[in-house]
Amino acid sequence: MKGLWVHAHEYGGEIKGGITDVNMARKARARRILRALKAAGPTVHIELAYATPFQLLIATILSAQSTDARVNQVTPALFARYPTPYELAHANQETVESLIRPVGLYQAKARYLITCSQRLLADFHGEIPRTREALMALPGVGRKTANVLLGACFGIPAVVVDTHVIRVANRLALTSSRTPIQIEHDLQAVLPRSDWTQGSQRLLLHGRYVCRAGHPACARCVIWEDCNWKGKWGGISC
Numbered sequence: 001m002k003g004l005w006v007h008a009h010e011y012g013g014e015i016k017g018g019i020t021d022v023n024m025a026r027k028a029r030a031r032r033i034l035r036a037l038k039a040a041g042p043t044v045h046i047e048l049a050y051a052t053p054f055q056l057l058i059a060t061i062l063s064a065q066s067t068d069a070r071v072n073q074v075t076p077a078l079f080a081r082y083p084t085p086y087e088l089a090h091a092n093q094e095t096v097e098s099l100i101r102p103v104g105l106y107q108a109k110a111r112y113l114i115t116c117s118q119r120l121l122a123d124f125h126g127e128i129p130r131t132r133e134a135l136m137a138l139p140g141v142g143r144k145t146a147n148v149l150l151g152a153c154f155g156i157p158a159v160v161v162d163t164h165v166i167r168v169a170n171r172l173a174l175t176s177s178r179t180p181i182q183i184e185h186d187l188q189a190v191l192p193r194s195d196w197t198q199g200s201q202r203l204l205l206h207g208r209y210v211c212r213a214g215h216p217a218c219a220r221c222v223i224w225e226d227c228n229w230k231g232k233w234g235g236i237s238c
């Protein structure tokens, strides 16, 4: 609760009416931020290359502790050889490892790709399930991957929280947590449900290209007026 009062003071004395006013102010600020990001870049998309929900699932599993660019280097050959869960479920693990080696953690990821595909065949007739619970029961699939799939493939609003969203949401005081699930809930509370998917993607891309970890590009930031982070302009990492 203390954190909310501090932010109320920082953002112009909305403290008068108590926590409700603070939450309303935070919500209004979050929506201003989204409008500005949207005006600066009307279209937003996932930077992983994929053509089907299965391919996005595989690419997202591969992206753990890697970069989208690196994943996009390996997936064309991977998807050409294993276009559906059927082929990947019957793959030789060493062959998969050799194809995905550049993304790192390749042995564990190869195992996940194969067992995940086997589970898709056994439990879902090779289709991608459409609930978070079922997605998270698949090998190698955590909440972030499940939310990516829900939002991008099935149109189910979902806030995706990755390392960039954790950093940007904290700098913008849209959360005071470092825990992904708490940040997800905090962003759900301030963004319209219809903006959960694209809104979190905009924050992610803002973090990747502008509000970078070590050297945020504050001089070309379109939301600087709504940012009171102490490292603004100075490039302090957090």
Ligand code: SF4
Pocket: 171, 172, 210, 211, 212, 216, 217, 218, 221, 222, 223, 224, 227, 228, 229, 231, 232, 233
């Ligand atoms: S002003 Fe700087 S620190 Fe604040 S959101 Fe923009 S880039 Fe990030």
